[in-house]
Amino acid sequence: DGGITQSPKYLFRKEGQNVTLSCEQNLNHDAMYWYRQDPGQGLRLIYYSQIVNDFQKGDIAEGYSVSREKKESFPLTVTSAQKNPTAFYLCASSIGEGEGENIQYFGAGTRLSVL
Amino acid sequence: QKEVEQDPGPLSVPEGAIVSLNCTYSNSAFQYFMWYRQYSRKGPELLMYTYSSGNKEDGRFTAQVDKSSKYISLFIRDSQPSDSATYLCAMRFTGGGNKLTFGTGTQLKVEL
Numbered sequence: 001d002g003g004i005t006q007s008p009k010y011l012f013r014k015e016g017q018n019v020t021l022s023c024e025q026n027l028n029h030d031a032m033y034w035y036r037q038d039p040g041q042g043l044r045l046i047y048y049s050q051i052v053n054d055f056q057k058g059d060i061a062e063g064y065s066v067s068r069e070k071k072e073s074f075p076l077t078v079t080s081a082q083k084n085p086t087a088f089y090l091c092a093s094s095i096g097e098g099e100g101e102n103i104q105y106f107g108a109g110t111r112l113s114v115l
Numbered sequence: 116q117k118e119v120e121q122d123p124g125p126l127s128v129p130e131g132a133i134v135s136l137n138c139t140y141s142n143s144a145f146q147y148f149m150w151y152r153q154y155s156r157k158g159p160e161l162l163m164y165t166y167s168s169g170n171k172e173d174g175r176f177t178a179q180v181d182k183s184s185k186y187i188s189l190f191i192r193d194s195q196p197s198d199s200a201t202y203l204c205a206m207r208f209t210g211g212g213n214k215l216t217f218g219t220g221t222q223l224k225v226e227l
Contacts, residue, residue, distance in 0.1 A: 004158075031213055040123060042203065042217040043159075050213075058214070090158055094213050102213045103149075106158035 003027065004107035006091050011112045013078065013085055021076045021110045023091035030096045032074035033104060036060060037088040046089075049074055050096065078112065086114050118142055121204055121218030130227055134191040138204035138218045141185065145206040145216070148180050150189045153201045153220065162202075163189065194225045 004025045013019045025032065031050045035043040045058030049068040063082025068074050074093075078085045088111050092104040121138045128134055136150075147166055151159035163178035165171045165187075171178045177190040187206075191198055204218040 006158075040219055042119075042121075042219040043205075043215075044217075045214060048214070088156075096213075103161055103164060104213065104215060106151075106160070108158045109156070111156070 004091055004093055004105060006089075006107035006110050008110060009108070011110055012115050013112060014115050016080045018077055018079050019112070021078070021089055021091075021112070023074045023076065023107060025072055025074075025091075025093045025107075027093055027105065028071070029093035029105075030071070031094045032068070033092040033094075034058075034064075034066065034074070034076045035090040035092065037090060037109075043090065046076065085112055087112060116141060117219075118216050119204065119206065119218045122221055123219055125222040125224055127224045127226060128194055130194060130196060130225055132194050132225070134194050134198070134223060134225075136189040136191075136202050136204075136221050136223070138187050139185055140187075140206060140216075142208075142216075143182070143185065144208045146209045147207045148178070148187050149205040149215070150176075150178055151203040151205060153203060155200075159203055196225050196227060199224045 007022045033048040034046040037043050044060050047066040049055035065077045090109045091107045094102050094104045119140045150163040152162050153159040165178050168180045168182045175192045179188040201220040201222045203220045205215045207215050
């Protein structure tokens with residue numbers, strides 16, 4: 001079954017703690033993305049990666065970090081510097097960044113809450 | 116002003132109704148337009164993808180783009196309770212990598 005797997009489904013963070021959200025895809029896509037979704041604000045781009053070992057900041061990268069050591073994996077770390085981390089986090093992937101129907105496919109999301 | 120504006124709803128319609136969902140945008144450089152459907156606590160799934168102006172039909176769904184008015188629409192015919200979800204519009208530039216700009220989403224409820 002091809003797709004994007006995010007884990008865990010629910011995650012709780014204590015004050016001052018770093019937590020890592022997992023995103024794995026078996027679609028052989030080059031590009032991967034992390035979004036944050038808050039009520040009434042739509043999806044906002046945190047980080048994206050167009051190729052292994054390379055990534056760029058999105059619109060709201062402060063307090064987050066990523067790595068892209070393997071094509072199929074793009075983990076997101078929510079650091080203690082992110083003061084308002086409670087949100088629904090969505091990972092997506094696409095074939096690449098070229099023109100045409102470069103569709104982004106989404107995982108099922110991770111809901112992060114602060115204890 | 117947000118780049119993409121979308122009425123959050125909620126929009127409640129009876130089963131079988133025709134639903135019209137809309138987004139307006141301010142940046143004329145947007146060329147690719149998408150509609151995603153998101154069920155509660157799930158990831159978005161792509162419904163429709165259109166390039167530039169015009170209409171595209173897929174079953175009960177029709178996507179319409181009017182670039183002169185900077186306005187896009189999604190029509191759902193013969194709406195079903197299973198269509199109850201949040202509908203997100205998204206768009207991107209040509210040559211802008213693959214960065215999408217999303218609307219805030221419209222919550223739709225189709226009642227029996």
